[in-house]
Amino acid sequence: MKTTNRLNSLRPARRSGIFLALLASVIFAAPIAFVVAGDTNSPPAQVEPVKPAKNVAKKKLTGAELYQINCNRCHAERYPTEFTSAQWKSIVTHMRVRANIPAAQAREILKYLQQDSGN
Amino acid sequence: MLPQPASAQVSADDFNALKKTVEQMNEKLQKLEQTHAQDQQIIQQLQQQLGETKVAVTNAQQTADNAAKVQSASPALNVSEGPMHNFTIVGDAETQFGKTAGQHSSFVQADFAPIFLFRASDDVLFEAGFDFILANNGTMISDRSPGNTTTVNLSFATLDYLLNDYMTLEAGELLLPLGTYSERSAGWLNKIPDNPLARDSIVPGTGVGVELRGALPIGASGQSLTFAGYAVNGPSSGATNSIASASALDLNGNVGNNGNWHGNPSGGGRVGWFIPWKPHYDFELGLSGQSGQWSDSGNRSWTAGVVDAALHYGPNIEVKGEYIKTWVGSDDLGTIRPNGWWVQGGYKLAGMGLELPYINNFELMGRYDYLNDALGTKTDRYTAGLVYYFSNTLLFEADYEWLRSHGPAALPPNSFILQLSYGF
Numbered sequence: 001m002k003t004t005n006r007l008n009s010l011r012p013a014r015r016s017g018i019f020l021a022l023l024a025s026v027i028f029a030a031p032i033a034f035v036v037a038g039d040t041n042s043p044p045a046q047v048e049p050v051k052p053a054k055n056v057a058k059k060k061l062t063g064a065e066l067y068q069i070n071c072n073r074c075h076a077e078r079y080p081t082e083f084t085s086a087q088w089k090s091i092v093t094h095m096r097v098r099a100n101i102p103a104a105q106a107r108e109i110l111k112y113l114q115q116d117s118g119n
Numbered sequence: 120m121l122p123q124p125a126s127a128q129v130s131a132d133d134f135n136a137l138k139k140t141v142e143q144m145n146e147k148l149q150k151l152e153q154t155h156a157q158d159q160q161i162i163q164q165l166q167q168q169l170g171e172t173k174v175a176v177t178n179a180q181q182t183a184d185n186a187a188k189v190q191s192a193s194p195a196l197n198v199s200e201g202p203m204h205n206f207t208i209v210g211d212a213e214t215q216f217g218k219t220a221g222q223h224s225s226f227v228q229a230d231f232a233p234i235f236l237f238r239a240s241d242d243v244l245f246e247a248g249f250d251f252i253l254a255n256n257g258t259m260i261s262d263r264s265p266g267n268t269t270t271v272n273l274s275f276a277t278l279d280y281l282l283n284d285y286m287t288l289e290a291g292e293l294l295l296p297l298g299t300y301s302e303r304s305a306g307w308l309n310k311i312p313d314n315p316l317a318r319d320s321i322v323p324g325t326g327v328g329v330e331l332r333g334a335l336p337i338g339a340s341g342q343s344l345t346f347a348g349y350a351v352n353g354p355s356s357g358a359t360n361s362i363a364s365a366s367a368l369d370l371n372g373n374v375g376n377n378g379n380w381h382g383n384p385s386g387g388g389r390v391g392w393f394i395p396w397k398p399h400y401d402f403e404l405g406l407s408g409q410s411g412q413w414s415d416s417g418n419r420s421w422t423a424g425v426v427d428a429a430l431h432y433g434p435n436i437e438v439k440g441e442y443i444k445t446w447v448g449s450d451d452l453g454t455i456r457p458n459g460w461w462v463q464g465g466y467k468l469a470g471m472g473l474e475l476p477y478i479n480n481f482e483l484m485g486r487y488d489y490l491n492d493a494l495g496t497k498t499d500r501y502t503a504g505l506v507y508y509f510s511n512t513l514l515f516e517a518d519y520e521w522l523r524s525h526g527p528a529a530l531p532p533n534s535f536i537l538q539l540s541y542g543f
Contacts, residue, residue: 061341068398069341073431075308075542076511083207090207090238093281094246098302100334100345100391103284 063112066105074099080116088113205238210248211306211512211542219534227536228254232274232306242281248274248305275325286333293330296347296389297322297407298425298441307512307542310465310482311504313520316490316530317443317459322409322423323370326351328384345391345405353385353411354421363414365449365494368421372413385411385421399434403427419448435470439463447493461488465506482506484518496526512542 061069071077083091088110096106210233218224230252237245250272277291294302301324304314318324328351334343355372356363372381387409395401410422422445429439440462447455463486469479484504491497504518516538524530 060339065398066341069395069401072399072434073401073403073429074303075305076508078511086205087207090205090236090244091209093238093244093279094236097244097246097279097281097287097289097332100332100343100347100393102334102336102343103281105336105341105343 061105061108063108063110067109067112070099070101070105070109071095080113081118083113083117084119085114085117088117207236207238208233209236209543210234211540213306213312213538213540215312216537217534218536220532222531224535225255228252230306234305244279244281245277246279247276250274285335286331289330289332290328292325292327293349293351295322295324295326295349295351295387295409296330296332297387297409297423298389298427298443299391299405299429300427300441301325305542306540307514309540310484310506310514310516311463311486311502311518312516312536312538312540313518315441315459315461315463315486315488316498316500317441317461317488320490320492321370321445321457321459322425322443323354325371326353328352341393341395343393345393346388347407348386348388350384350386351409353382353409354413355381356414356416358414361416363416363419363448363450365447365452365455368413368447368449382412382414382419385409387423389425391427399431401431403429413447417448417450419450420446421448422446433470435467437465452494455493457491457493459488459490461486477507480508482508484516492526492528494526494528496524496528498522498524498530514538514540516540 080088092106092110092113095101096103101109210231212232213228213230215227215229216224217227230250232248232250234246234248239245250270252270252272254268254270273292275292275294277289277293280288282288296302298318300315300318326349328349330347330349330351332345332347332349334345336343354368354370356367357369357372358364358367387407389405389407391403391405393401393403405427406425407427408422408424410420412418413421423443424445425441425443427439427441429437431437440460442458442460444456444458447457449455463484465485466483467479468481468483471478473479482505484502484506486502486504487500488502489497489499500520500522502518502520504516507515509515516536518536518538520534520536522530522532522534524532
């Protein structure tokens with residue numbers, strides 16, 4: 001019942017919808033261009049405050065580190081053994097979408113969680 | 120006569136032999152020095168390796184600790200066997216007990232909120248969250264009928280299509296990225312049982328429509344730029360006539376359901392910047408907005424702008440908040456500007472490093488929130504709270520709220536709330 005009404009309502013709305021979508025793409029294209037340009041010109045600005053070695057800045061963050069950085073900022077940490085490997089795959093996808101985590105990072109995190117996952 | 124000193128009679132042979140010995144010794148010395156330098160290098164390398172081993176051990180210890188903690192943590196609901204391999208049920212459940220000044224105390228509500236995740240393929244995920252709420256009618260001021268009311272709500276239901284590494288398309292009933300609160304407010308996530316006032320009354324939490332969202336990593340330190348753009352059936356008019364009076368605004372109304380005075384869909388988006396500098400230390404800043412027509416009468420529009428921020432300073436300190444401003448066009452009052460903000464801080468007592476039993480499971484909470492409905496009612500509220508973590512997802516919360524409200528729609532005064540939340 002709701003569905004048909006919803007479909008009907010889309011028609012008169014199409015113009016404004018398209019306009020807004022365009023507007024949104026422009027707003028989002030600007031930062032993308034900025035980031036892409038920034039990536040090629042400048043070295044990563046962040047130097048990690050980790051003690052022992054000097055050349056860590058270039059080192060890629062591990063799955064464990066990415067998990068620590070991302071997975072307890074919205075809620076308490078969920079431990080690898082709480083879910084099975086297959087469940088983690090769905091959950092990390094869910095979290096990747098919900099938390100806007102870049103895919104490459106989500107993949108590393110998933111690997112880390114699956115290593116110690118429950119069964 | 121003195122005998123001639125023997126030294127005076129060193130023969131050339133002897134001298135040469137001696138010279139040779141000295142030269143050989145020199146050579147040996149040089150070699151030794153070289154070896155020494157090499158040894159030093161080896162020692163340095165060994166020291167470095169030792170350092171790395173220590174780090175590895177610490178990591179392993181952490182993992183072991185985590186594993187140990189889990190034994191006391193929640194058991195996972197396991198539906199991953201057999202043909203339902205890709206189907207997972209998660210979610211949360213809450214029970215609330217409340218006492219508002221001037222009313223009797225009671226169990227206010229019980230809430231069971233399962234989330235169904237179905238992963239159709241590597242790129243397609245269906246997620247649906249429901250809310251089964253059993254509420255005590257006694258606390259509803261307008262309707263004091265006896266007994267309880269059970270409601271079932273669909274919190275969200277979306278089909279997520281992962282377009283590529285940076286973008287996901289979502290369609291369905293969306294939790295709106297208008298600020299971050301509605302996307303991040305499941306029961307066991309919230310450290311204070313009730314929502315900030317402004318979240319409940321001047322912005323919608325969900326909408327039916329489509330959304331494109333994602334993230335771009337920046338550099339190698341885990342920073343990212345996140346984005347979301349959406350078009351949804353926005354707020355509409357609850358009026359039974361075609362007049363766009365300000366009080367007829369229905370934030371959760373779905374455009375197009377009845378009659379002709381309910382306006383057009385609206386569009387919105389959010390850009391966020393997430394800046395971690397080491398694990399548990401991060402800052403996130405977001406800007407979002409939504410705009411659309413809520414009533415056809417005179418093309419009245421509804422627009423909202425939200426600034427959100429969150430800071431983690433170590434594992435024990437968290438501060439977050441939102442500022443919300445909206446613009447509502449109306450026939451009777453012109454453009455009114457309902458607005459509000461909230462800021463919330465938490466401190467885990469574990470940060471004090473006390474060796475006392477139980478103390479490390481507590482978190483102290485504080486929140487201030489403010490709401491101006493632009494129809495004459497202004498409310499501000501201070502909340503002080505305590506969270507006790509039985510495990511990572513079983514939380515007991517106790518809060519006291521001091522509320523001051525003036526105006527025609529003034530809210531009831533101070534109250535006390537207890538809540539038990541469980542995430543599974």
